[in-house]
Amino acid sequence: MKLQKHLITEDISFDEIDVRDVDLELIRSVTLTDIYDYMSYLSRERATHQNSRNTDYGLAATSRARKVATIRSFYRYLTTKAHLLEENPVQDLDSPKLKKTLPRYLNLEESVNLLESVDGEHQERDYCILTLFLNCGIRISELIGLNLSDVRDDQLRVLGKGNKERILFLNEACQDAISDYMLVRDPNRTTTSNALFLSNRRTRISRSTVNWLVKKHLSAAGLDSTQYSAHKLRHTAATLMLQNGVDVRTLQEVLGHDHLNTTQIYTHVGNEDLRIAAKASPLAEVKKSEKK
Numbered sequence: 001m002k003l004q005k006h007l008i009t010e011d012i013s014f015d016e017i018d019v020r021d022v023d024l025e026l027i028r029s030v031t032l033t034d035i036y037d038y039m040s041y042l043s044r045e046r047a048t049h050q051n052s053r054n055t056d057y058g059l060a061a062t063s064r065a066r067k068v069a070t071i072r073s074f075y076r077y078l079t080t081k082a083h084l085l086e087e088n089p090v091q092d093l094d095s096p097k098l099k100k101t102l103p104r105y106l107n108l109e110e111s112v113n114l115l116e117s118v119d120g121e122h123q124e125r126d127y128c129i130l131t132l133f134l135n136c137g138i139r140i141s142e143l144i145g146l147n148l149s150d151v152r153d154d155q156l157r158v159l160g161k162g163n164k165e166r167i168l169f170l171n172e173a174c175q176d177a178i179s180d181y182m183l184v185r186d187p188n189r190t191t192t193s194n195a196l197f198l199s200n201r202r203t204r205i206s207r208s209t210v211n212w213l214v215k216k217h218l219s220a221a222g223l224d225s226t227q228y229s230a231h232k233l234r235h236t237a238a239t240l241m242l243q244n245g246v247d248v249r250t251l252q253e254v255l256g257h258d259h260l261n262t263t264q265i266y267t268h269v270g271n272e273d274l275r276i277a278a279k280a281s282p283l284a285e286v287k288k289s290e291k292k
Contacts, residue, residue: 027078030089035071039064039096061096068095103235103265106134110223111236117221125197126213128181132156133214133230135174137237137255140230144205146196151178160256168254238266 042064047055059067071090079088106114111134118127132138142158150157154175156168170178185198195204211230218225234255241251252263 024084028085032089032093035090035093039068042067043096061098064096065098068093103239104227104232105236105239106223106228106233108240110221111240114217114221114223118217119220122213124177124181124184126217128177129197129210129213130217130233131174131177133233134237134240135171136168137234137241138168139234139256140207140210142256143230144195144197144207144210147194148196149194150196158256164256166253166256235266238263242266 042059044058046059047057048059072093075085075088075090078085115127115130115134118130129143132143136156136158138158139160142160145159146156151170154170156170156174158166158168160166186202191198191202193203197205197210199205199209214228214230214233215225218228238251238255241254242248246254248263248267249260251266252260255263257263
């Protein structure tokens, strides 16, 4: 932007540009064309790994889409909240088209193998965590935020995105897993932490620890830990629920989605479903007859 406005020389690299002297006048002078020029730079010339000598150039569509969202939010604030601009120059800014991919998930057999493979230190805790992921479809942020008081008989209080609370019902597997974990969680009551899941230091378990233990047990189950994660277990829970008769609107409530469109990414079907559908056609056995 500064280069386009002739505020810097071409010999200054992108990372050396000082943004501290960016004022409202410069921000107000930005046009939609300027933003598209910036997006073109990102897609062709921006280094994907700034501190690496062996980097590729050109950011992926997902990275560019995040920047578009940030620019939109910034100018929306300036116009509607701060009232520093009369018009929003980027209100018609289009986001890069993202390639739609089906969520990766474990099938039923793989899910069972994962649970059966849990062993070693903290096995009750880890088994309980995996059971909640696979049965309830909660987010990792929701899991690490769980407190003892959130478990009420067969109900689990979950605090989701935007501090929105929802109640999930615990099936027998979840209740048993929580009961077994509570027997070893703090038998000597040496911690005052209200957190449901504790670390080795008897403090609330961290996101990195949960990610690590998920990868550990995936590997122990013979599954590719580079392809799956804690979030993929949420995908697994959603997919298995749909495959076993849960309707998409109920699933929306379980997962804590604000919009049904977000939940509908799970309504994909497997190859076996497609094969069954093909055989179900009334013309499936009609063959070409011999001409006389």
